[in-house]
Amino acid sequence: MTTSDRRDPDVLVIGAGVVGLCCAWFLSRAGHTVTVVDRGEVGDPAACSAGNTGFVGTQGSAPLAEPGVPAKGVRWLFSPESPFSVKPRLDGALLAWLWHFRRHCTERHARAGFETLLALKQRSLALLREICAADGLAGTLTERGMILACHTEQGYARARRTIPAATARGVPLRDLDRAELARLEPGVDFAVAGALLNEEGAALRIPAFLVALADALRARGVDIVTGAEVRDFEVTGRRVRAVRTARGDLRPAEVVIAAGVWSTACARMLGVGLTLQPAKGYTVTVPAGPGTPTRPVLLSEGKVAVMPLGDRVRIGGTLELSGLDASVSPRRVDGILHTARRYLPALETDRRLDVWSGLRPCTPDSLPLIGRAGGFDNVSVATGHGHIGMGLAPAGGELLAQIVSGTEPALPARTFALDRFRRGI
Ligand SMILES: Cc1cc2nc3c(=O)[nH]c(=O)nc-3n(C[C@H](O)[C@H](O)[C@H](O)COP(=O)(O)OP(=O)(O)OC[C@H]3O[C@@H](n4cnc5c(N)ncnc54)[C@H](O)[C@@H]3O)c2cc1C
Incomplete structure (x- = not known):
């Protein structure tokens, strides 16, 4: 028809x-x-x-533009493990976008952006619960909480500093001690300085x-x-x-x-x-093994997401402002997996069942x-x-x-x- x-x-x-x-x-x-x-x-x-990691819930409400990002940006340009990169090119729309992005890298904008994004995420979680109660959608949303894993002492201290602002807005984010981490994810070897738990971390099964x-x-x-x-x-x-x-x-x-x-x-x-600019990212799906967590984990400093999907696990990351080019960079994919193994050394990443790239529609704020x-x-x-x-x-x-x-x-x-x-x- x-x-x-x-x-x-x-x-x-x-x-x-x-x-x-x-x-x-x-x-x-x-x-x-x-x-x-x-x-x-x-x-x-x-x-x-269609191929993203499917993290939903109230974690991760910070805008990308934050104080300190422009300074880190120059260093990130040269590292395959960097979470953010720009393909240098003379493109008026990209330059205007970067100018607005730079303007939003202030405490004031970051705080206002966090408040707005958190309100949207809180409302969305409530709506997702309604939507996923409809026929045929049961099982596509799971709510087992989300672990924020921090590799370094510095990263752990930074993450802990976000707890008061989050809890003041009703987000159930708290510190996890080693014993509780081991109880939540028995048998998983976390090479981390510490971790937090957001009990409102939820996951959508994609696609x-x-x-x-x-x-x-x-x-x-x-x-x-x-x-x-x-x-x-x-x-x-x-x-x-x-x-x-x-x-x-x-x-x-x-x-x-x-x-x-x-x-x-x-x-x-x-x-x-x-x-608006496209921001490319990748996910790699590998078989789950003994080193795989059973709930979603965000690798804080590396900005890599690890999403268990039954007998598989999907690992996603990077944000490259490289235009409408969805080609896969093996160097970047290796960088994501390398980051993941730094936090989860027992994760088996050799057998790649799927490597996917997607273009996120990103605004400067x-x-x-x-x-x-x-x-x-x-x-x-x-x-x-x-x-x-x-x-x-x-x-x-x-x-x-x-x-x-x-x-x-x-x-x-x-x-x-x-x-x-x-x-x-
Ligand atoms: C690696 C990666 C991991 C991510 N992980 C997460 C995550 O864990 N949690 C989260 O919240 N978000 C995540 N995201 C972001 C999320 O995937 C995107 O924000 C979201 O999918 C954007 O959805 P959209 O509907 O705007 O765009 P799309 O899903 O791209 O849909 C746009 C649609 O428009 C159609 N279209 C385009 N042009 C035309 C036309 N001319 N005529 C008709 N149809 C057209 C396309 O075919 C497409 O189906 C991730 C993204 C990436 C890349």
């Missing part, structure tokens, strides 16, 4: 990654008829949502969660059209009249661009600019871009969920649905507005 055989929806969502699907969930719940179009399949490995979410949406009447790349828009005045896809035209009342890093290209077709596209009365954008998009997408989807429906947003919508960098916030 082509899109021309389909009923025109109230809202057309472009992109069936976690962000597009969460927008569809809340738009449908608000009573709209919704169609989601994607150029690939749901769970297609090209999408950033099973996406596939089950898409099925649940279909069961609620949402049409999901795959193989339908959006190629152009028909515009009259301040309104998009038609969306031209590889499978025909659709004439929705409202359009939502939720196409991850490709949102920039979609928005550009309408003359709308987004302050780590907050998503959610709101109306200037110049249009019926176009909105939901992207920029960056390094924690699985953990932000439900609250972001709820906000987007409130904006499109014209109801009072539960969160301060201006904080996520598309034009905030131009306004100098």
Whole structure:
């Protein structure tokens, strides 16, 4: 069936990654008829949502821009184990992004960013519990807590200093002594100076969660059209009249661009600019063994994530601003595994079952871009969920649905507005 055989929806969502699907969930719940179009399949490995580590919950709410990052950045450029790198190139959009990023590396911005991201993550966790209670989604969310492992005394002291701010905001983060770590993960050899536990650390099974979410949406009447790349828009005045896809035209009342890093290209077709850069990362899936933890572990200084998945374990990391290039760098992949073995020396990483790369849609302040596209009365954008998009997408989807429906947003919508960098916030 082509899109021309389909009923025109109230809202057309472009992109069936976690962000597009969460927008569809809340738009449908608000009573709209919704169609989601994607150029690939749901769970297609090209999408950033399909191969990530799936950490959700209230840990990891710090923005990427923090005091001290610019100084470390120069050193990181030359190390394959560095968590952050930039491929040097003359690109005006990248330079503008870096300028805004640099401006956000202050105590004031980092604190405000933490507060906002934590509020989004807390709301998202509550919403994820609701979503994952739906038919077919049971088992895709697990909540066994998350360990923050620190390799050095300095890193451990830094991590412990975050406990008061987190607990003051209701996050159950606490120090773990050696005996308790051994009791939680018996038989796992941790080469660490210390560790913390966040009892609200949760995990999504990826890509099973996406596939089950898409099925649940279909069961609620949402049409999901795959193989339908959006190629152009028909515009009259301040309104998009038609969306031209590889499978025909659709004439929705409202359009939502939720196409991850490709949102920039979609928005550009309408003359709308987004302050967004792709940030590449990798995950490597290996068989689980005796050295594998049974709950999610974040390797604090190395910024590497270790996610157990039954008989396998997925290890993910790095953030490279290298444009829309998803090629795999073996040097970087080796760097991630080397970091993982520094914390978990018994981890078997020789047999790689899968090596995956994904492009995170990143903004300079780590907050998503959610709101109306200037110049249009019926176009909105939901992207920029960056390094924690699985953990932000439900609250972001709820906000987007409130904006499109014209109801009072539960969160301060201006904080996520598309034009905030131009306004100098
Ligand atoms: C290594 C790695 C590890 C990560 N780990 C975590 C984690 O543990 N926890 C966490 O919260 N986040 C994590 N993330 C981040 C998270 O994966 C992303 O923030 C999130 O997946 C972004 O989702 P999205 O829907 O915006 O984009 P995507 O998943 O990329 O979806 C965009 C969709 O738009 C479609 N599309 C693009 N252009 C068009 C077009 N023209 N027409 C139609 N369709 C189009 C694409 O096919 C795609 O399906 C990780 C990311 C990486 C790379």
